Amino acid sequence: MGVIKKAMTGADAAAEAMRQINPDVVAAYPITPQTPIMHRFAQFVAEGKVKTEFVTVESEHSAMSACVGAATAGGRVMTATSANGLALMFEIVYIAASNRLPIVMNVVNRALSGPINIHCDHSDSMACRDSGWIQLYSENAEEVYENNLIAIKLAERVNMPVMVCQDGFITSHSVESMRVLDDASVRRFIGQYKPKHYLLDVEHPITSGPFDFYDYYFEHKRQQIEAMTKVIPAFYEIVDELGKLMGKHYETVEEYYLADAEFVVVSLNSTAGTVKHTVDELRKQGKRVGALKIRLFRPFPREDIAKYLRGKKAVAVLDRAATFGHVAPLYHEIRSALYEFPDKPRVVSYIYGLGGRDVNLGHITKVFNELESGTAQEENYLGVRDEDEP
Amino acid sequence: MNLKQLASKEERFVSGHRLCPGCAAPIIVRLTLKAIKQAVVVATATGCLEVSSTIFPYTSWRVPWIHNAFENAAATISGVEACYRALKRQGKIRKEIKFVAFGGDGGTYDIGLQSLSGALERGHDFLYVCYDNEAYMNTGIQRSSATPMGAWTNTSQVGSAQLGKKEHMKDLTSIVAAHNIPYVAQATPANYLDLMRKVEKGVSIKGPAFINVLSPCPRGWRFPHNKTIKIAQLAVDTCFWPLYEVENGVYKINFDPGKNKKPIREWILSQGRYKHLWKNRGFIREIQEFVDRRWERLKQLSSMG
Known part of the structure; x- marks a missing residue:
């Protein structure tokens, strides 16, 4: 009982969390590299290990549409997707957030087309950063698992949908040693879901998704904007509770050797593991280096970030996504968080x-060296061919 | 049931909405909801019906109602129905609830066809009612795949090079029937007892049901708003819109005008959207042939039993 050690892929970790959460409805459509989550979950359905209605829709657009229907109906609802699938459901991704529905979606990060590519980058979830969804990023399989548990509780606490992101293939398909909680602990941790207003409460009919003109739309958007300020306090209450079960300490960001670090690399998802390992190696050489991992990207924890990065000599922000016509998204936001200091x-x-x-x-290592030597430009590429390189 | 008894039945869709005078959609909705005895949850696709009946903070719906987007009423109601099954299995809900989706022809024949097809194939227990006004009326009368040949719309204009829509309408009722779902029907608001009987049948059968209801539109079809029901009846009498049903694969014509079958010319002359064809005998003949061909085919299917 309590904490159990297992070997799992990131996809299996997501499916395991889904089994324990035992949602009322899961609606999903196949796309690489998300598919192993649904394969595993379909097995749980077939074996009667979940009470879920598994709706195998004909597109991601219908997946999110069915999720909106099921969540409005009053159920606990989950789904998963990647890249083009997320892009196809984009319209309904916004509607889910605007209707304040606590849907949890695993996003297995994959590069958006075109050109078509099935491997990891963050262009898919970054394209949804203004959609009104909470976004959690996961360094490894254990964090995928934890983030799913945090997500379901957080979504229901603040009435907002949550994306749990993990790196396609790198995390989703790699087996790692990780820890999970026993079923009973998870059940107690997430509790029962009791929505206030829901469609299947036929004695109290609601009109959901009405036409909203200029006379009210703005007020509704203001409520949505301001609701986001409740997320970080709720996040801390929830992770404090999870921390007691997992024997860990969680924050919106994770600092690594930052107390005395002069040079810092900021990253998301699995790259944070590579960065931390590099810090270990460089620390052995006496270098004052550290790392900052962003776990909660939406809402952006700018106070926590500023707290850790103020006073450092130089910071490099790694982005696995680009903004065409402006600087990369994470870099843009980190700089903005530090602007006033x-x-x-x-x-x-x-x-x-x-x-x-x-x-x-x-x-x-090259990034840290360039930070230290002052040779880093304002905007750099890492690991790409120059024009004259074959 | 007579009209008086019908009028005394509980209204689940009430006045105060902003649909046009003479619009058939609210008639279809009221009849549909009156025909259902059980508790009902409704989903509606974006369109005239949705934008005119739920202008925040008002609503005409006295039943639980959801609008999600344009192309996904079927997927949305499938999520609602899946949740109902899950909660019922867990004992969290005991009541019997029926599920109905309304969509216009744009949201059903065109942009929502995939969503509808998926929900039908998955076998959700729901009734989909298409109120088919034969064009995108909400956005200002543009042609859809339900627009009949020759009809003027803002995107199938009339000029020296073109006489309204060039193509025949899509036969959605047959496409839905090809999904081999338990119940498919065509109806009109003029034949209200027939429509209500079909709704009752649709919700009593387990699995998906679909009713395609012709919904005359005074604005888009260019006719006086007190002629809606007459025009709907004319669609039936000319066999432009036959009343029929397909129950477990068996076709049945519900009304055969026989020798009293009216010429399509009467249908064309009743609406300003065909004004440019009123004196075009060749075109009228072509449309008559199309209607006759479809009617004969339907008779063949229904004679197979």
Whole structure:
């Protein structure tokens, strides 16, 4: 009982969390690299291990549409997708958030087309950063599992949908040693879901998704904007509770050797593991280096980020996504979070790993070296061919 | 049941909505909901019906109602129905609830066809009612795949090079029947007892049911708003819109005008959207042949039993 050690892929970790959460409805459509989540979950359905209605829809657009229907009906609802699938459901992704529905979606990060590519980058979930969904990123399989548990509780606490992101193939298909909670602990942790207003409460009919003109739309959007301020306090209450069960400490971000670090690399998802390993190696050489991993990206925990990055000499922000016509998204937001502070560090951008391009210790070491030597440009690429390179 | 008895039945869709005078959609909705005895949850696709009946903070719906988007009423109601099954199995809900989706022809024949097809194939227990006004009326009368040949719309204009829509309408009722679902029917608001009987049958059968209801539109079809029901009846009498049903694969014509079958010319002359064809005998003949061909085919199917 309590905490159990297992060997799982990130996809299995998501499916295991879904089994324990035991949602009322799961609606999903196949796409690589999300599919192993649904394969595993379909097995749980076939074996009667969940009470879920598993709706195998004909597209991701219908997956999110059915999720909106089921969540409005009053159920606990989950789904999963990647890249083009997320892009296809984009319209309904916004509607889910605007209707304040606590849907949890595993996003197995994959590069958006085109050109078509099935491997990891963050262009898919970054395209949804203004959609009104909470976004959690996961370094490894254990965090995928934890983030799913956090997500379901957080979604229901603040009435907002949550994306749990993990790196396609790198995390989703790699077996790691990880820890899970026993079923009873999870059941107690997430509790029963009791929506206030729901469609199947036929004695109290509601009109959901009405036509909203200029006379009320703005007020509704303001409520949605301001509801986001409740997320971080709710997140801390929930992770404190989970921390007691898992024997861990969680924050919106994870600092690594930042107390005395002068040079810092900021990253999301699995790359944070590579960065931390590089920090270990460089620390052995006496370098004052550290890392910051962003776990909660939406809402953006700017106070926590500023707390850790103020006073550092230089910070490199790694983005596995690009913004065409402006700087990369995470870099943009980190700089903005530091703007008002006189002791803000120099902050530079590295775009890396697009379409699944590998990033290794050598790359991260190069970033730290360039930070230390002051040779980093404001905007840099990592691991891409120059024009004259074959 | 007579009209008086019908009028005394509980209204589940009430006045105060902003649909046009003479619009058939609210008639179809009221008849549909009056025909269902059980508790009902309704989903509606984006369109005239949705935008005119739920202008925040008002609603005409006295039943639980959801609008999600344009192309996904079927997927949305399938999620609601799946949740009902899950909660019923867990004993969290005991009551019997029926599920109905309304969509216009744009949301059903065109942009929502995939969503509808998926929900039918998955076998959800729901009734889909298409109120078919034969064009995108909500966005200002543009042609859809339900628009009949020759009809003027804002995107099938009339000029020296073109006489309204060039193509015949899609036979959605047959496409739905090809899904081999338990119940498919065509109806009109003029034949209200027939429509209500079909709704009752649709919700009593386990699994998906679909009713395609012709919904005359005074604005888009260019006729006076007190002629809606007459025009719906004319569609039946000319066999432009035959009343029939397909129950477990068996076709049945519900009304055969026989020798009293009216010429399609009467249908064409009743609506301004065909004005440019009123004196075009060749075109009228072509449409008559199309209608006759479909009617004969339907008679063949129904004679197979």
